Amino acid sequence: MAAGRKGRGRPRAVPRPEGPARPAGRLEDEDMPAPDDALLLKMLHSMKLTRALEYRIERKLYRQGKIVGGVYVGRGQEAISVGAAVHIRRGEGEDRDDIVSPSHRDMAVFLMQGVPPERILAQYMGRSTGLTRGRDGNMHMGDLRHRLVAFISHLGDSIPVAAGCALTFVMRGTDQVSFCFFGEGATSRGDWHEGLNFAAVRRLPVVFICNNNQYAYSTHVTRQMRVEHVSDRAAGYGIPGETADGNDLLAVYDRVGRAVRRARRGDGPSLLEFVTFRMTGHSAHDDAGYVPKSEFEEWGRKDPIERLQSALLRRGLVDRPALAGMEARIEADLDEAVAWAERQPYPEPEECLDGVYHEGGPGAGDRPQGESTAWR
Amino acid sequence: MALTTYVEAIRQGIWEEMERDRRVFILGEDVGIYGGAFKVTEGMLEKFGEDRVIDTPISESAIVGAAIGAALLGMRPIAEMQFIDFISCAFDQITNFAAKNRYRWGAGVPMVIRGPSGGGVHGGPYHSQNPEMYFVHTPGLKVVAPATAYDAKGLIKAAIRDEDPVIYLEHKYLYRRIKEELPKEDYVVPIGVAAVRREGRDLAILTYGAMLYQALEAAEVLAKEEGVETEVVDLRSLLPLDKDAILKAAKKTGKVLVVHEDTRTGGIAGEIAAIINEEVFEYLDGPVLRVTAPDTPVPYSPPLEEFFLPNKEKILKAARQLAAY
Numbered sequence: 001m002a003a004g005r006k007g008r009g010r011p012r013a014v015p016r017p018e019g020p021a022r023p024a025g026r027l028e029d030e031d032m033p034a035p036d037d038a039l040l041l042k043m044l045h046s047m048k049l050t051r052a053l054e055y056r057i058e059r060k061l062y063r064q065g066k067i068v069g070g071v072y073v074g075r076g077q078e079a080i081s082v083g084a085a086v087h088i089r090r091g092e093g094e095d096r097d098d099i100v101s102p103s104h105r106d107m108a109v110f111l112m113q114g115v116p117p118e119r120i121l122a123q124y125m126g127r128s129t130g131l132t133r134g135r136d137g138n139m140h141m142g143d144l145r146h147r148l149v150a151f152i153s154h155l156g157d158s159i160p161v162a163a164g165c166a167l168t169f170v171m172r173g174t175d176q177v178s179f180c181f182f183g184e185g186a187t188s189r190g191d192w193h194e195g196l197n198f199a200a201v202r203r204l205p206v207v208f209i210c211n212n213n214q215y216a217y218s219t220h221v222t223r224q225m226r227v228e229h230v231s232d233r234a235a236g237y238g239i240p241g242e243t244a245d246g247n248d249l250l251a252v253y254d255r256v257g258r259a260v261r262r263a264r265r266g267d268g269p270s271l272l273e274f275v276t277f278r279m280t281g282h283s284a285h286d287d288a289g290y291v292p293k294s295e296f297e298e299w300g301r302k303d304p305i306e307r308l309q310s311a312l313l314r315r316g317l318v319d320r321p322a323l324a325g326m327e328a329r330i331e332a333d334l335d336e337a338v339a340w341a342e343r344q345p346y347p348e349p350e351e352c353l354d355g356v357y358h359e360g361g362p363g364a365g366d367r368p369q370g371e372s373t374a375w376r
Numbered sequence: 377m378a379l380t381t382y383v384e385a386i387r388q389g390i391w392e393e394m395e396r397d398r399r400v401f402i403l404g405e406d407v408g409i410y411g412g413a414f415k416v417t418e419g420m421l422e423k424f425g426e427d428r429v430i431d432t433p434i435s436e437s438a439i440v441g442a443a444i445g446a447a448l449l450g451m452r453p454i455a456e457m458q459f460i461d462f463i464s465c466a467f468d469q470i471t472n473f474a475a476k477n478r479y480r481w482g483a484g485v486p487m488v489i490r491g492p493s494g495g496g497v498h499g500g501p502y503h504s505q506n507p508e509m510y511f512v513h514t515p516g517l518k519v520v521a522p523a524t525a526y527d528a529k530g531l532i533k534a535a536i537r538d539e540d541p542v543i544y545l546e547h548k549y550l551y552r553r554i555k556e557e558l559p560k561e562d563y564v565v566p567i568g569v570a571a572v573r574r575e576g577r578d579l580a581i582l583t584y585g586a587m588l589y590q591a592l593e594a595a596e597v598l599a600k601e602e603g604v605e606t607e608v609v610d611l612r613s614l615l616p617l618d619k620d621a622i623l624k625a626a627k628k629t630g631k632v633l634v635v636h637e638d639t640r641t642g643g644i645a646g647e648i649a650a651i652i653n654e655e656v657f658e659y660l661d662g663p664v665l666r667v668t669a670p671d672t673p674v675p676y677s678p679p680l681e682e683f684f685l686p687n688k689e690k691i692l693k694a695a696r697q698l699a700a701y
Contacts, residue, residue: 168451195442356479
């Protein structure tokens with residue numbers, strides 16, 4: 001096929017990109033300050049809000065038949081979503097804000113990115129004011145105005161996509177970071193490995209955050225992988241990998257903070273594994289009969305919210321009445337949010353047909369026209 | 377004036393779009409230093425640099441997934457599949473992420489996935505496939521298959537500028553066999569619009585890609601030898617289909633033959649026959665017939681591949697049968 005190419009000559013060699021020869025760098029070399037008191041309280045609030053909202057969805061609205069589809073919660077894993085998402089840079093503009101690809105058990109990430117609880121409820125109830133206008137359910141939603149990329153059921157798919165977001169940051173020469181969340185089950189998918197390798201080869205600013213909750217539906221992590229830690233897989237890609245206690249908010253905050261600093265500086269991706277436990281079934285319909293009761297009991301004693309709360313009480317940062325007040329305000333806000341969501345209309349049946357293709361204007365969660373003008 | 381080959385037309389189209397829009401970039405296997413297995417991206421690395429001409433690992437899912445991520449953030453990626461056969465490795469990213477993204481949450485992913493398709497070059501089962509129908513069956517995607525150098529350039533430009541993901545199938549048999557004079561000025565060929573390549577009143581052949589030339593040769597024979605005037609329609613886009621052009625040809629001639637190199641069952645011919653049946657049945661003077669590849673993988677050995685591929689003779693046989701109605 002190349003017969004017509006005589007005389008054009010070979011392309012000249014280009015310098016090889018810096019690759020595996022460069023040391024991967026160590027997370028422990030980063031200088032990472034502890035969160036201040038205000039931030040600690042904010043994170044406690046986010047964890048409590050998340051748990052309360054998921055409780056309403058899973059234990060009330062679902063059982064009342066007000067949620068027609070699947071319910072997947074992150075009870076017991078809140079410290080990971082919160083301790084990581086607090087590092088996402090937001091509200092500073094198109095060329096400053098980070099981007100995030102949450103998993104289906106990361107409701108806290110949505111809340112912290114500015115999605116109000118009532119929109120999440122409307123999404124769960126299939127109403128027209130849900131983030132997907134009734135096209136998808138549960139946490140399968142996104143909104144670029146909140147810098148949220150929607151998760152899809154096919155686990156691991158968001159890993160290459162998150163890498164592509166980071167690739168864009170590199171091309172534009174910004175210091176933005178792509179946050180990518182997934183569970184340990186997703187690390188068995190080919191897309192996960194292709195995405196990690198691609199990000200590693202091109203030294204992309206991605207922080208890969210694994211919530212290892214030990215069960216993928218009913219399959220225990222020991223049936224999922226032969227290595228002891230998800231983070232062991234980082235070695236295969238020449239990037240830093242670390243495992244920490246996922247029920248310790250401060251540990252999550254610290255590790256993600258370090259990985260973000262590395263990424264922002266241009267030193268490439270990191271793989272962080274946070275060990276936790278799924279304190280529910282796979283979804284609301286699953287009673288998790290395959291999980292030994294002793295495991296629930298053991299991990300119940302390690303509850304991340306209780307743990308942070310006790311620490312803050314010991315330090316005198318909050319007292320019992322203040323905590324009760326915080327909880328009461330959350331419940332009152334959620335009462336209003338549920339009432340609002342229940343008043344929302346369902347989509348019109350014919351809306352089924354619209355929005356498959358571009359129809360002239362930006363869609364519900366589409367990026368606003370004219371954004372990033374330098375690139376138009 | 378110099379003639380431009382089909383492959384050069386694709387290269388020119390990408391080159392010009394990369395010059396006019398810095399959001400456009402290309403990623404794929406061996407697209408950089410090597411200039412692409414078929415030299416579609418030759419010289420681009422030197423011209424546009426490593427950030428915009430990206431040699432990737434052999435990871436089609438990552439190539440397409442990364443293109444999706446970049447498109448979400450406002451870039452205009454072109455993902456090259458070294459051979460379009462390998463697009464199967466990225467099937468999930470294309471059909472579940474790229475295709476459904478706008479519908480689910482309103483975030484479009486303007487991107488092009490392109491690669492050499494088709495047989496006739498003894499490429500065997502994994503370098504000859506026509507994967508169009510996997511994607512034609514996926515709402516949210518667009519699928520185009522140019523047959524001329526003019527269209528190759530105009531459609532790649534339209535695909536790059538489109539707001540939705542476009543699968544761009546370039547027929548490798550045509551790469552260096554087809555050449556024509558191209559306009560100097562910028563132009564696009566709109567997606568979803570067919571072209572009448574030959575006028576005729578007795579019979580219509582609807583086709584696309586490399587089969588266009590077999591159909592034109594057959595039409596020539598039919599005119600010369602039996603006075604049958606055949607209309608030849610080049611579909612150019614398979615999703616969306618140019619329904620108006622299909623119905624117009626059916627109404628005009630009353631006899632439609634659909635020809636494609638793709639295999640028979642589930643090929644676009646069946647869909648076209650259904651559209652014609654539903655909408656203009658009363659205009660028909662005969663059944664809608666198909667000339668397609670048989671339902672087998674694409675074989676390697678010359679006699680086998682020749683048997684597999686539709687050609688002028690097979691088209692003539694079916695056209696004569698149809699003309700007799």
